[in-house]
Amino acid sequence: MYSADEIKDILDIRLSKKRYQHSLNVAAEAKKLAEHYEYANTEKAYITGLLHDICKEIPKDEQFTLVKGSDMNVTEVEIATPPLHHAIAGARYAEQALNLYDEDMLNAIRYHTVGRAGMSRLEEIIYLADLISADRNYKDVSKMRKTAYQSIEKAMLEALKFSVTDVVNKGSMLPSHTIEAYNYYISIKKKDKERAGVK
């Protein structure tokens, strides 16, 4: 596997200054979340954060070629939604061109836009790090930052609620992975409530 410094050199060539800085920020945030939640391999979280948008700025047709070559459960809706391609393409590229064979890291790159049911801790860390990295400045970002360090499951549910609402408001199609992710975190919340004796 490439070292963090080697990956930074690759990103420096492939990404604009702004996107490069975003990638560094997501990596730093991923490492922080990993430490906070005692995820064993913080370097893995850092490197996955660096890699998550590696295909964000390559031409659309190159992204699409990588998507078509992916065997990572790509849905029709995702194929029809170009802004989602870079995540699937990124995982494919990391495997093909960078010889990254760590399944958890590849999944974290692949699902960082849509989420999915049963996300691993690393997948959650990357999904949230992307939303709360230092360069983000949407309306509720400080609230989301706080929640991310209080409960990772609660933060995922909040993030998915926002994502589903946003997609619906834009009149776009909802990827089934996102719906399944939303249902998954709702069921976790329900179980937590039942355990706490709240009906």
Ligand SMILES: [Fe+2]
């Ligand atoms: Fe992305």
Ligand SMILES: [Fe+2]
């Ligand atoms: Fe990103």
